[in-house]
Amino acid sequence: MNDRFVAREYSQESLLATNKVLRNTYFLLSMTLLWSAAVAGVSMAMNLPYPGIIITLVGFYGLLFLTEKNRDNSMGLVFTFLFTGFLGYTLGPILNMYIGAGLGWAIAPALGGTALTFLACSAYALTTKRDLSFLGGMLMAGFVVLLVGMVANIFLQMPMISMALSGLFVLFSTGAILLTTQSIVRGGETNYISATITLYVSIYNLFLSLLQLIGIFGGDD
Numbered sequence: 001m002n003d004r005f006v007a008r009e010y011s012q013e014s015l016l017a018t019n020k021v022l023r024n025t026y027f028l029l030s031m032t033l034l035w036s037a038a039v040a041g042v043s044m045a046m047n048l049p050y051p052g053i054i055i056t057l058v059g060f061y062g063l064l065f066l067t068e069k070n071r072d073n074s075m076g077l078v079f080t081f082l083f084t085g086f087l088g089y090t091l092g093p094i095l096n097m098y099i100g101a102g103l104g105w106a107i108a109p110a111l112g113g114t115a116l117t118f119l120a121c122s123a124y125a126l127t128t129k130r131d132l133s134f135l136g137g138m139l140m141a142g143f144v145v146l147l148v149g150m151v152a153n154i155f156l157q158m159p160m161i162s163m164a165l166s167g168l169f170v171l172f173s174t175g176a177i178l179l180t181t182q183s184i185v186r187g188g189e190t191n192y193i194s195a196t197i198t199l200y201v202s203i204y205n206l207f208l209s210l211l212q213l214i215g216i217f218g219g220d221d
Contacts (some may be wrong), residue, residue, distance in 0.1 A: 018184065018185060018186075018187050021184050021189065021190055021191070021192050021195065022184050022185065024192035025184060025192040025195040025196050025199070028077075028080065028192060028193070028196040029196045029199050029200060032080060032081065032084040032196060032200055033084075033200070033203070035081055035084055035085060035088065036084045036085065036087060036088030036091070036200075036204075037088065038088070039085045039088030039089050039092070040088040040089070040091040040092045040095065041092070042092070043088065043089045043090075043091070043092020043093065044092040044093075044095055044096050046092075047096060048089065048092055048093060049093060050090065050093035050094065050097075051089075051090060053154075056090055059086050059090075060083075060086070060087070063079060063082055063083040063086055064083060064197065066079045066082075066083075067079040067080050067082075067083050067193065067197055068194060068197070071191050071193040071194050072191070076193045077193065080193055080196065080197065083197065084200055087200075087201075087204055091204075091208075094208070094211075095107060098211065098215060101215075103215045106211055106214040106215045107211065109210075109214055110207055110210040110211035110214055111207065113210045113214075114203060114206050114207040114210060117170075117174060117177075117206060118177060118199075118203055118206070121174055121177040121178050121181065122177065122181050124178065125177070125178045125179075125181035125182040125185065126181060126182075126185060128182075132178050132179055132182045133179070135175045135178060135179045136179060138175060139172060139175050139176060139179065142168065142171070142172045142175070143172070145168065146165065146168055146169065146172060149161060149164070149165050149168070150165065153165065159216075162212065163212075163213065163216055165209075166208075166209040166210075166212045166213050166216075167209070167213065169205050169206070169208075169209040170206060170209045170210065170213070172205070173202040173203070173205045173206040173209070174202075174206070176198060176199075176201075176202040177199060177202050177203075177206075180195055180198045180199055180202070181199075183195075
């Protein structure tokens, strides 16, 4: 009897902890998305230049490292907003480029597709009983392929490679959303800052990839 009582108490505590991580993750994610959108809006309005590949990579991985390093203290939140704000800034010039090229119409469907994909993946991961841990190995392999493809595209600059990379990023981001969400639900991910950053980057990449694909297939060329 005592063992069953202890097990029940432990199960309830575990469920409460999981719900707390999920609730905090979604709250922080919504705040970072709003913050990032605001920074992107300012970046667009001021017509700020794109920082360039070197600054972008240093800013991205540097702030990502600092966020993860401080994920267990209050500075983790500061770096979370610095990280998402920086990515919001980089988004502004990209959106202005699409608008300047007459492809501003592609922004709305890309946003809508991103939102629908995120909601569908989240709903599935929250309700399915299927173990999605197999996605971990596939995502690792996909990351290597994407890394090699991005390096190759820096030198080759081929439209077909860019289109293929965008398609792979859509699949990669979708898998990351599924895996991260289920990991929270099943207690594998217990840090809401790490979970938020993973979901944010997935949404960011998903939006940019859909934007590029819609622009390519919907363009006049």
